[in-house]
Amino acid sequence: MSEILKGRAWVFSDDVDTDLIYHNKYLAETDPKNMPQYAFEYYPGKENFAKEVKPGDFVVAGKNFGCGSSREHAVYCLEYAGVPCVLAETCSRIYYRNAINNGYPVLFVKGISEAIKEGKIKDGDQLEVELSTGTIRDVTNGNTFHGDAVSDLENDIMEAGGLMNYMKAKVGAK
Amino acid sequence: MGKTSIVKIMERASGHPVKVGDRVWCNIDWATCRDFGGANAVLLFEKEMGKEAKVWDPDKLAFTFDLQAPAHSEKVATNQKIIREFCKRQGVKRVFDINHGIGQHVMLEAGMIKPGDVVLGTDSHMNLLGSVGAFATGVGNSDIAASYIAGKNWFRVPETMKIEVTGKFKKGVCMRDLLTHIIGDLGAGGMDFLAVEFTGETIENSSLNERITLCSMVTEMSGKVPLIMPNGEVLKWLVERAGPEVEKLAKELKADPDAEYCKVLHYDVTDLEPLASCPDAPDNVKPVREIAGTHVDQVHIGSCSNGRYEDIAAAHRVLMAGGGKVSPTVRTIITPSTTEVQLRCVEEGLAADFLKAGIVFTNPTCSLCTAEHYGAMPAGDVGCSTTNRNFIGKVGKGSHTYLMSPMTAMATAVKGCITDPRDILK
DSSP, X not given: OOOEEEEEEEEOOSXXXXXXXXXXXXXXXXXXXXXXXXXXXXXXXXXXXXXXXXXXXXXEEOSSBTBSOOOTHHHHHHHTTTOXXXXXXXXXXXXXXXXXXXXXXXXXXXXXXXXHHTTSSOTTOEEEEETTTTEEEETTTOOEEEEEOOOHHHHHHHHTTSHHHHHHHHHTOO | OBOOHHHHHHHHHHTSOOOTTOEEEEEOSEEEEEHHHHHHHHHHHHHHHOTTOOOSOGGGEEEEOOTTSSOOSHHHHHHHHHHHHHHHHHTOOOEEOTTSBOHHHHHHHTTOOOTTOEEEESSTTGGGXXXXXOEEEEOOXXXXXXXXHHSEEEEEOOOEEEEEEESOOOTTOOHHHHHHHHHHHHOTTTTXXXXXXXXXXXXXXXXXXXXXXXXXXXXXXXXXXXXXXXXHHHHHHHHHHHOTHHHHHHHHTSOOTTBOOSEEEEEEOTTOOOEEEOTTOTTXXXXXXXXXXXXXXXXXXXXXXHOSHHHHHHHHHHHHHTTSOOOTTSEEEEOOSBHHHXXXXXXXXXXXXXXXXXXXXXXXXXXXXXXXSTTOOOTTOEEEESSSOOOTTTTSTTOEEEEOOHHHHHHHHHHSBOOOGGGTOO
């Protein structure tokens, strides 16, 4: 599959914690469909993300994206907003696990933390992302990045559409 | 080549040899949820498996109502009810309702946790149970719901970092300061995906509350699990609570002397001084003396990091040494981690001293770890807290928090501005 996803970049720093992605004020929410309205409400300068994000836009971040809480809301609020994937230098293990378990792609992109700091990838840049190869092209300024797709068991869980589906198939549940 | 503790634990839990980097399926000893995340897990399980589906073993499920206990809103009250009703249908007996306290602490006190146990929970600080050698880790609601199906879940066998600690703390300095020092050193992502073993004389001689403080903060460096195999007084305490098997497990699961580590760090605490995590990140660390005098509106002592009896008693000593009153300009709140801790504070007279000092002494709960419980702060206010996070706007948009030890927090409450506890504990 060589589908190329196209969308705008929303660019974030290193160490974006889960309270910035989805604030603890809204933890009592249980329906994932209601979660996108709160995405990045507490991130300085990105308060309008929820209103302005369009399906297909990408979240681009530096190191240790999603550090902090185990709240899965922080994955749902992007997934249900139509953000097709997160492009980050690294993400925290807790966020990574929640993403995999929902079949939600996170690409680990070498050098993107520095590129963000140096202004080589900016808010609003048009990106083209090929998930199968991990190639990310910033059409606006001509830079190309490479992300590592998941491998091993994580890939099998992703392909099953998430951990619940994977487990159901594994134990032969209806 | 010898084995690290996490390798031994995962071999025991998966039933076969493992090596670093392997993906393995481990048997789950406890699949736990708080009032937060609990309703999400329960609803997901029923949506995917059907209302009639049974969990694999109701005796391995637990629910702890701690984040927002008692419920502060109709939504939270409803979520708690969803959990209670699920437990009734499923025959789950371990429901620690609003009168118990912070989940990991409650389960420890109830004797539910042994070295080597695999414990999942919808609390990112679940891994503080590594303070008794359990592989406990924070997960989302999908991990919990999926675990209900067959009592198993997947893990990558992590590399292990070893941190050796030597020396004795000077007066006014404690384990919280060491941890703050380590976070400042390694940064918010300094332990991402790693297991961490704490060793050395300072650790071997430390008490359970100190080990809990140390382990609870590993999450703030994105660590997977901290591990300290019980010894000495901690071992004795755990055997009394969880049974004689603990002793054998602690011995078996201790890392081999020739185990391989991805990194070995050494810290000596002899010359350590009181430290604080400044706004708005746990790894923004400065010595307390450099920020002394900073205006403060609110002080909070408690949480899963520093809500044990010994933590509160240390704050009490500072309070009494400082004249027994907190500054009238500072709202001071103390929250014990469990009812057992709260009761001891009452029986030993600490609670009365706190009330006379002008302090709000609350029921056991997570309280100030969210903006949606009591103690939320308005924009522009500055707080000091012994909780584990001071992310931007965490307890109220536009407010800012310094994280510190219970002694520093109380010294600050007494003086009305950030204060080095050594100025009071002379």
